[in-house]
Amino acid sequence: MTNNISVDVRSARKVYDATSGTVVALDSVSVQIRKGEFFTLLGPSGCGKTTLLRLIAGFESPTAGEILLNGTDISGKPPFERPVNTVFQSYALFPHLTVRQNISFGLEMLGRPKDEVARKTDEVLELVKMTAMADRKPQQLSGGQQQRVALARALAPEPEVLLLDEPLSALDLKLRKEMQHELKRLQLETGITFIFVTHDQEEALTMSDRVAVMRDGRILQVGNPRDIYTRPVDRFVADFIGETNFLSATIDGKKVRLATGDTVAASGVEAHSEGAAVTLAIRPEQVRVDDKGGLAATVAETVYFGTDTHLHLTLGDGSELVARLQSPPSGEIGLSPGAKVSVSFTEGAVQVLEH
């Protein structure tokens, strides 16, 4: 089925010539983004997220590979011929134009009739709740307001795809939360395909229909937030998306054998051969701490986080494990360093990483 695919990136590669030699910003990236979905590119700084967006927008052309929009190759088209709009990280609002003029710019360039431009502009102003500020210049707005205008400007021409490059990174925490909801609402209301870039895993998990985790110019894993969080393919993804415990183990039948000698049930065993050395990923909130019945462990440290308390544990072989427990009403978990405890894992919590 290709007709529900909006953007189809096929083996896109981008090499920059820098003074210090060439930089491979994207290394054969293939990804299909569906119509009307909220798709997020997640990865640390420098992994190639912006480069991928710029290839889709048309500001850069791929060194190799192609980019399709609704099934047609757009690799050779300049940005002004692509029905794709960008919300720039720096907003890039035109300083010489008012909010209203900024928003109507795209519609005017498309040659839309005057009354349609005015009507559509008013509509979008309303949508981002900036009607009262319509005649101000961008410099007279706060960061959050500029953000809304940038969004409105990119939405006004009703593009097929909206590209958002870390649009919320310059906002403070409270405003960022607000805008996250706002963005999600706008995406649902307009039905436009959103390709959103962030290096904030929480943002990616809460907002997206699907997430692509990137590293060093490659896409490591694509999936919905739950898949990515509960079944990371490798150590990098597991670590990048929330905190994770990693334990070394070997495959032992349908179970895995830890370095302590204990065997535990794990998912993902089938992908590996008997006796293979593997890495296990266990989320801290899936670690249970009891008096007896599990692996023997010693409390090394307790760290109070308010709602949670983190318990740093040492297993029999010296490997470390963090358990995240809900703090009791008193705030005192009642375990001090040196205490002997017993550790077990929630059903399905132990993941054998693919590689």
Next chain:
Amino acid sequence: MAQTAEQKKAREGWLLSLPALTLLILAASGPLIIIAIYAFLTAGEYSGVIWDLSFKAWFQVLFEKDIFDGTVSLADAHLTIFWRSVRLSLLTTLLTFTFGLPTAWFIATRPLKQRALWLFLITIPFWTNLLVRTFAIMEVLRVEGILNKILTGLHIIPEPLQILYTDTAVLIGMTYVYLPLMVLPLFAAIDRFDFRLIEAGYDLYAGRLTVLRRVILPIIRPGIVAGSILVFVPSLGAYVTPRVLGGGKKMMIGNFIELQFGAGRNWPLGSALALILLLIVGIALIFYVRASASENKDG
């Protein structure tokens, strides 16, 4: 806003700048006052002025009286000179802008380390005397000059062009001389320009020319206005360039004024012309202040 102690102290110390202020006022307004007075006196027979109130000079700016029958008519020659001055100055401004914009753009888009070098190269012509540079241009434009040698040598034109002593020669010379005055403010404006706005323009379906017209030019307007004033004002009063390249035939206001104080022996007319030149420049400056004030109001 509350004034700091330092600001207050600095304000009270203005007396220290009195010598400089005195010099400035005397040097700037002194000659101007003399000119303003001379313009209303009677011309002396051989030179200088006679201290009799007269408006003849102002009459002579635009009109002439036939020496035989006393009929009054418009002084065509004067009008031609005024028109040539304004026209050549405007054209010089336009040409320096046309060449200056790409040049300034080029410099502003070089890596930071190279920029200083390019700006330095732009200012090198200022190191040489204007007269010497103008003679160099003359050497290029001459009938047997470099330009004609190249053009005929390449069989682009059959006969050498007679450029020297025409308006074109004056225009070429002034464009060459004043180009840096256009490039520098343009560079300053482009240097402040956020290049990401160009991508924003492309992203919003504006083609290359539209981005230039709707995004780049409006934003660097202060630089364009400053450069235009810096070129237009001295062009209007240019003396050396039209004198050398126009060969005394293609006079501009500056040459005409000089003529009145020299061979013309009409100091009052020269003074009146100088005041008129000042008036035109003043109008240009008002335009500049208006343009930059509206920019500030916008921003």
